Amino acid sequence: MAREMIRQGGRSARIQEAVHRATQTLLNDVGRAEITVPMIAERAGVTPSTVYRRWGDLPQLLADVAADRLRPVGEPDDTGSLAGDLGAFVQQYAEEMASPVGRSLMRDVLAETGSDLAAARCCAYTTDHLQTLLRRARARGEAGFSIEAAIDILIAPICYRILFSNGDPSPDYVQGLLARFTRLEM
Amino acid sequence: MAREMIRQGGRSARIQEAVHRATQTLLNDVGRAEITVPMIAERAGVTPSTVYRRWGDLPQLLADVAADRLRPVGEPDDTGSLAGDLGAFVQQYAEEMASPVGRSLMRDVLAETGSDLAAARCCAYTTDHLQTLLRRARARGEAGFSIEAAIDILIAPICYRILFSNGDPSPDYVQGLLARFTRLEM
DNA sequence: ACCGTTAAAGCAAAGATATTGCATTAAGAC
DNA sequence: GTCTTAATGCAATATCTTTGCTTTAACGGT
Numbered sequence A, B: 001m002a003r004e005m006i007r008q009g010g011r012s013a014r015i016q017e018a019v020h021r022a023t024q025t026l027l028n029d030v031g032r033a034e035i036t037v038p039m040i041a042e043r044a045g046v047t048p049s050t051v052y053r054r055w056g057d058l059p060q061l062l063a064d065v066a067a068d069r070l071r072p073v074g075e076p077d078d079t080g081s082l083a084g085d086l087g088a089f090v091q092q093y094a095e096e097m098a099s100p101v102g103r104s105l106m107r108d109v110l111a112e113t114g115s116d117l118a119a120a121r122c123c124a125y126t127t128d129h130l131q132t133l134l135r136r137a138r139a140r141g142e143a144g145f146s147i148e149a150a151i152d153i154l155i156a157p158i159c160y161r162i163l164f165s166n167g168d169p170s171p172d173y174v175q176g177l178l179a180r181f182t183r184l185e186m
Numbered sequence C: 001a002c003c004g005t006t007a008a009a010g011c012a013a014a015g016a017t018a019t020t021g022c023a024t025t026a027a028g029a030c
Numbered sequence D: 001g002t003c004t005t006a007a008t009g010c011a012a013t014a015t016c017t018t019t020g021c022t023t024t025a026a027c028g029g030t
Helices: A011-029 A037-044 A048-055 A058-069 A082-098 A100-110 A118-140 A147-165 A171-185 B011-029 B037-044 B048-055 B058-069 B082-098 B100-111 B118-140 B147-163 B171-185
Strands: none
Touching: A011 A037, A011 A048, A011 A058, A037 A048, A037 A058, A048 A058, A058 A100, A058 A118, A082 A100, A082 A118, A082 A147, A082 A171, A100 A118, A100 A147, A100 B100, A118 A147, A147 A171, A147 B118, A147 B147, A171 B171, B011 B037, B011 B048, B011 B058, B037 B048, B037 B058, B048 B058, B058 B100, B058 B118, B082 B100, B082 B118, B082 B147, B082 B171, B100 B118, B100 B147, B118 B147, B147 B171
């Protein structure tokens, strides 16, 4: 066996799981600002050096965990029409991202400095969801839409407002985005 | 004198200046990943505890410095027409933000955890610039535009792509955004 | 099922960073 | 000028991070 290889099963996976769980628990219990690597390591039952070697530092670990938590649990709701699906999905997206937890996850994901690119993972989740909606619409015989345009017109403004201007995107505001998207693309 | 008051002149300002300068120098010299508070303190000629007390921690200091650096140096170029002004401004904005330095500054600004809200400052700079363009357009007798819409349609997608999908917004892509904005708002 | 190889984890010491109480300095008000 | 006190300096302490070495346990081959 000449090449390096990455072990995946067994202990390695158990430890990753334990560290992720410990991090999430602590995020709830003590709050993000107070968390430290030794804390997480202790609760996960590993030594700090293991965490440092696998994740590098706290921000990278938080980014990894946050990206995981932003992974959607299931498919977006099926409301029977593309307009309904999009509205439901985008409103829920806005609500989740604007919540304190959502904001925190977003910031953690973006703080990533390494090359793992937690942010890209999150972006992919969103694209996947939109693709699901598009597939459904086509199956129903409805007209499609451009996923790129949906990200530009619907998703990006929501994220920008949450991240930069620190306000909540109100349901009305999101409704306005949806109206604009409909006007442009459908 | 009963109330607390914040000192602004003299030594306090000198130290803030020195720390900011030291941070920027080090960002250029050794790179963001290697910077530490003691390093900055030494180069600024202050003790680390001063930095910790004033800024809290490294991320907050970096956010403060980054927000400062994102402050525009002057007014946006005047090309003689609103379409030209907007095009020039947005293209330049995209280019600056997509550069390695721009990305880094953006991330630092967003990492802010405290209540100073460096991100909001940056957002305000952008709004100010757009307001300048709007004022000029009106002075010329041109039709105006909605600043909110400009942020949603032009600025937000650029930021989203830089932050999340890690690609450069190409000039063509930005041109597309501008075309969409024109179609919608003008 | 056992053995050899080696990636990954544990351990512990050394190094670096962060925090804090107390002394000192210098802005601002009078 | 003098008083008050916010802000800094200093230094000891606590905490976190890094690193060399040892030990454990996946994985492949037999």
